[in-house]
Amino acid sequence: MNKLTQTDAWISLEHHAPLVKRQHMRDMFKTDPLRAEKYSLHAAGLFLDYSKNRVSADVLDDLYALANERLLPAKIKAMFSGEKINTSEGRAVLHTALRNFSGKPVMFDGKDVMPEVMETLQKVKAFTQAIHNKTHRGYTGKAIKKVVAIGIGGSFLGPKIVTQALKPCKVAALEVVFVANVDGCHIADVLAQCSAHDTLFVMSSKSFSTQETLQNALSAKAWFLAQGAGKKDIAKHFVAVSSNVAKAVEFGMAESNIFPMADWVGGRYSLWSAIGLPISLALGYDHFEALLKGAHEMDCHFQEAPLAQNMPVIMAMLGIWYRNFMGAQSHALLPYYHYLRGFPAYVQQLDMESNGKATTLKGKAVDHGTGPIIWGGEGTNAQHSFFQLIHQSNMPIPCDFLFPVKVPYLDQAQQQTHHDMLASNCFGQTQALMQGKTFEQCYKELANTGLSEKEMQTLAAHKTMPGNNPSNTLIFDELNPASLGALIALYEHKVFVQGCIWDLNSFDQWGVELGKDLGNKVLDMIQGRMNIDGADASTQALIKRFKQAK
Numbered sequence: 001m002n003k004l005t006q007t008d009a010w011i012s013l014e015h016h017a018p019l020v021k022r023q024h025m026r027d028m029f030k031t032d033p034l035r036a037e038k039y040s041l042h043a044a045g046l047f048l049d050y051s052k053n054r055v056s057a058d059v060l061d062d063l064y065a066l067a068n069e070r071l072l073p074a075k076i077k078a079m080f081s082g083e084k085i086n087t088s089e090g091r092a093v094l095h096t097a098l099r100n101f102s103g104k105p106v107m108f109d110g111k112d113v114m115p116e117v118m119e120t121l122q123k124v125k126a127f128t129q130a131i132h133n134k135t136h137r138g139y140t141g142k143a144i145k146k147v148v149a150i151g152i153g154g155s156f157l158g159p160k161i162v163t164q165a166l167k168p169c170k171v172a173a174l175e176v177v178f179v180a181n182v183d184g185c186h187i188a189d190v191l192a193q194c195s196a197h198d199t200l201f202v203m204s205s206k207s208f209s210t211q212e213t214l215q216n217a218l219s220a221k222a223w224f225l226a227q228g229a230g231k232k233d234i235a236k237h238f239v240a241v242s243s244n245v246a247k248a249v250e251f252g253m254a255e256s257n258i259f260p261m262a263d264w265v266g267g268r269y270s271l272w273s274a275i276g277l278p279i280s281l282a283l284g285y286d287h288f289e290a291l292l293k294g295a296h297e298m299d300c301h302f303q304e305a306p307l308a309q310n311m312p313v314i315m316a317m318l319g320i321w322y323r324n325f326m327g328a329q330s331h332a333l334l335p336y337y338h339y340l341r342g343f344p345a346y347v348q349q350l351d352m353e354s355n356g357k358a359t360t361l362k363g364k365a366v367d368h369g370t371g372p373i374i375w376g377g378e379g380t381n382a383q384h385s386f387f388q389l390i391h392q393s394n395m396p397i398p399c400d401f402l403f404p405v406k407v408p409y410l411d412q413a414q415q416q417t418h419h420d421m422l423a424s425n426c427f428g429q430t431q432a433l434m435q436g437k438t439f440e441q442c443y444k445e446l447a448n449t450g451l452s453e454k455e456m457q458t459l460a461a462h463k464t465m466p467g468n469n470p471s472n473t474l475i476f477d478e479l480n481p482a483s484l485g486a487l488i489a490l491y492e493h494k495v496f497v498q499g500c501i502w503d504l505n506s507f508d509q510w511g512v513e514l515g516k517d518l519g520n521k522v523l524d525m526i527q528g529r530m531n532i533d534g535a536d537a538s539t540q541a542l543i544k545r546f547k548q549a550k
């Protein structure tokens with residue numbers, strides 16, 4: 001395979017870029033009345049309008065040609081069929097098997113993984129039902145009212161944003177809260193609101209060796225015993241999700257209370273596994289299964305649709321265009337739905353931990369840009385905060401706007417008005433970003449204001465909006481478990497496609513290891529198990545300052 005930057009499609013895209021930079025989307029819409037229709041599609045309950053992007057038909061053709069030159073269809077097949085595409089860790093990448101409701105086997109190392117997947121799902125279902133119908137009770141016979149889910153990174157963010165986004169589906173009798181940070185004030189705050197009699201702790205850690213999770217679980221266990229419960233009561237109140245069952249047992253978990261997960265599930269792709277147990281507990285197993293089925297629908301679309309009609313591929317290739325040819329360094333996610341406010345943080349982890357790399361699969365340094373900075377916030381709040389920069393800075397920032405057409409509370413007074421306003425802000429912003437406002441328009445508006453000519457020129461310059469800022473608009477009928485599953489799978493596949501184009505391993509995360517390692521050494525220094533002399537002068541001084549003050 002040719003080097004990415006030497007492929008025919010790449011070279012052709014390099015030629016298009018200066019031309020497209022001189023074109024304005026205003027004119028693209030004027031010259032092509034069918035643009036919105038042409039550049040939009042439905043898939044798995046989601047509607048994507050990508051017409052407000054700085055692309056011509058030629059650019060799109062070249063982007064799909066680039067995907068073909070990088071053998072994308074074969075790479076999609078390789079992932080779904082259990083090849084060990086996570087080469088640096090020698091692992092397959094089979095999160096799609098966790099939501100495979102096709103009835104077809106998924107082979108890995110000569111064995112169908114589906115019986116094991118279904119068995120774990122059944123265990124999640126049975127446990128959820130036992131909590132909900134109160135057959136599993138606390139050590140004093142009280143029903144479980146609260147779940148504290150302990151985990152971090154991929155073992156936390158997915159379940160947290162899903163339960164937040166699907167709040168209207170919540171099982172009323174059960175409160176599920178999440179603790180991730182090793183900062184003790186979080187677990188202390190949470191425990192202060194718990195009663196040992198009716199609280200269940202779910203400890204989620206694929207490796208069962210993550211410092212934050214182990215420490216938070218130890219604190220939770222110590223608190224539980226300090227409330228008057230005995231060691232024998234722990235089994236009723238502590239369960240774990242892990243692929244390292246031996247370590248979980250060593251930690252003190254009863255083996256029957258451990259929900260297994262396979263080695264071929266990456267942390268940030270694991271909410272579909274038993275890591276999703278807090279989702280099932282919070283929303284009910286049926287909603288969890290509906291989430292998986294929605295994701296499966298997107299998986300089918302991703303595998304079957306031609307590249308030019310394939311939603312994850314379209315979004316990924318547009319991202320490649322902006323990152324590699326139009327100078328974009330970041331990508332903003334803007335959910336116009338309060339319950340989906342956690343989605344930018346979720347995609348931030350998914351995308352930046354997957355593609356925040358600069359080494360190819362063969363271990364060579366890349367000679368092109370890779371994963372962008374992902375950021376964002378909920379509309380309309382963000383409009384009154386960072387939108388100024390998107391509208392008027394000279395940095396190109398592609399944006400994704402997300403919006404549910406229906407929301408579950410429209411029967412309440414005034415709610416339709418709220419939702420109409422939300423829609424108008426969402427669509428209005430994409431319009432403003434695209435069309436901008438010319439100097440001439442701004443200047444004209446200042447006529448008869450009593451300003452001098454010079455003042456009018458200056459003020460008009462400040463008010464001018466360049467426009468030409470690209471955006472995708474993703475609309476779904478309502479945010480239910482199925483559409484949320486499809487939405488998350490859409491972004492997973494977008495990230496995968498970009499990793500394929502950039503020749504990255506999107507499924508390892510070596511970059512986080514050094515910090516963990518040095519952090520452990522510094523802890524040894526702080527707690528007197530290691531001499532500080534080996535550390536650099538700055539770190540030594542920081543440790544000394546901390547030790548003196550504490």
Ligand SMILES: O=P(O)(O)OC[C@H]1O[C@](O)(CO)[C@@H](O)[C@@H]1O
Nearest residue numbers: 152153154155205206207210267
């Ligand atoms: O589930 P574990 O093993 O506790 O890991 C938590 C998280 O830590 C990471 O390994 C990196 O920080 C993530 O990829 C992972 O989701």
